[in-house]
Amino acid sequence: MTLTLTDKAQPRELPENEFCEQQLYEALSRYHSMLRSIDVTIQNPHGSQGRRQKTFRVQIRHESGEIMLIHRGEELVSALAAIVKRAEKAVSRARVRYLTRLSGEI
Incomplete structure (x- = not known):
């Protein structure tokens, strides 16, 4: 999977x-109907080698x-x-479980 950055905002803006x-939000656009919110927190601790x-x-x-999801980089x-790739898989699996549960209730 290749991430294409949107022209709306570059990383420094x-x-x-x-x-x-x-x-x-843009990468998960096909799941918008089931999404409630996305929150991202970024911490910048020093690594073991001072980086x-x-x-x-x-x-x-x-x-x-x-x-x-937690990712270090x-x-x-x-x-x-990498986060987008993992998020797509996780949301897809959650959607399948949700739809399976709904179909069992009908």
């Missing part, structure tokens, strides 16, 4: 967490629950691409 939220390693905490609330765009 918005705070990193807002930029990540915007990119996740900064960002910790991305992504919380996705949807109709039937919540998904929490140094570079924003590559970390975001």
